[in-house]
Amino acid sequence: MSAIQQRLSEMQDTVAEWKRKRTNLLGYLLLLPAVLVFLVLSVGPVLYGIWLSFQSGFGFLDLQFVGLENYRRLLFDDPNFWSSVRTGAVYAAYSVVLQTTLGVAIALLLNESFRFENFVRTIVLVTYLIPTVAVAILFRWLLNAQIGIVNFSLTRYTPVDGAVNFFSEALALHTVVWASGWKFTIFVVLIILARLQSIDAELYELARINGANAIQRFRDVTYPQIRSALFLVILLRGIFMFNKFDMIWVLTEGGPFRQTETMVIYAYKTAFGQQSYGEGAAVTTLMFLLLATVSIVYFAAFSPEEEVEN
Structure with missing residues (x-):
């Protein structure tokens, strides 16, 4: 059995x-x-x-293996490549600072209780749904030196004498950054607002009982609670803005005089403008390696994954 x-x-x-x-x-x-x-x-x-990126030739029809020649040319013989790296870094850093500052401020305002708060939050968040190309075209029209409503208002209602060229060599990068900020700040607002609404209201009440003012409440209660979200937002916005193509291309196409030519714009012009696909691919590969290195250093320095766990 x-x-x-x-x-x-x-x-x-x-x-x-x-x-x-x-x-x-x-x-x-x-x-x-x-x-x-x-x-x-x-x-x-x-x-x-x-x-x-290891090939060379005109278009895709006559490719020849050249090893590291494309990388050597970019790194040692092409000053425009390094100019695009600097411009991309400045554009990304400038955008991250602007979007993070405005995003946190707007999120703090939207987190307050007021009349029609749900309606206002909906209107603010809807802007994130507008396509980037549509936003860029809108700003091109608004800031146009001849027919733009911004220049019309400046010359009519302010002491400004004459139209302002927002796409000049001095102002183009600022224009692109602020136009990008209008579109992408809402991403920061979404993340930070979601984190703010999960904070226990009793923490603020205890801070008020102890005599803390608004700045002290932000420093001692709000910031420690949103710090983990901020670390991730800064990393993600930095990567996204460094890779941003459509907003810059529609507004300035990298001009004037390469003032807004970031790495991704330079790669596009090299590949599809000069028909040098191998060198253009080398630019994007270097961009990938650069972003990967920065991300590794960022995680090593700030350990955002530990902040999330905490």
């Missing part, structure tokens, strides 16, 4: 193991389409771009 029970037990274990493997196989099969799409649309182009 014990031998039969042992045999039945082994058969049950075999059936259970078979069912477990079948369940795992089904899970892998369900994941397979998503994995294939990711490989084709994300990993594939990245690997192809890296391979292309």
Whole structure:
């Protein structure tokens, strides 16, 4: 009898193991389409771009393997490349400071209780849904030196004498940054506002009882609670703005005189303007390595993952 029970037990274990493997196989099969799409649309182009960066030729028809020649030319013989790196870094840093400052301030205001608060929050957040290209075209019209409403208002209602060229060599980068800020500050607002609404109101009440003013409440209660979100927001906004193409291209196309030509704009002009796809791919590969290095250093220095856990 014990031998039969042992045999039945082994058969049950075999059936259970078979069912477990079948369940795992089904899970892998369900994941397979998503994995294939990711490989084709994300990993594939990245690997192809890296391979292309070692090639040279006019367009795709006459490619020749040149090794590291594209990288050598960019790093040691092309001052415009380094200019695009500096411009991209300035644009990203300027944008992050502006968007983070305004985003936190707006989030603090929206977190207060007031009449029609839900309606106001909805109106503010809807701006994030407007396509970036539409926002850029709108700003081109608003800031136009001849027919723009901004210049019309300045010359009519202020002491400004004559139209202001917001896309001049001196103002173009500021114009692009502030136009980007109008569009992307709402991203910061969404993240910070969500974190603010999870803070226990009793913490503020205790701070008021202890005589803390608004600045002290922000320093001792609000900032420690939103610090983890701020770390991640700064990292994400920095990466996104360094990679930003559409806003800059529609507003200035990298001009005037390369004043707004970031790495991604330079890569586009090199690849599709000069038909030098290998060198353009080398620019994007270097941009990827630069962002990866900055992200690693950022995580090592500030440990945002520990802040999130806390």
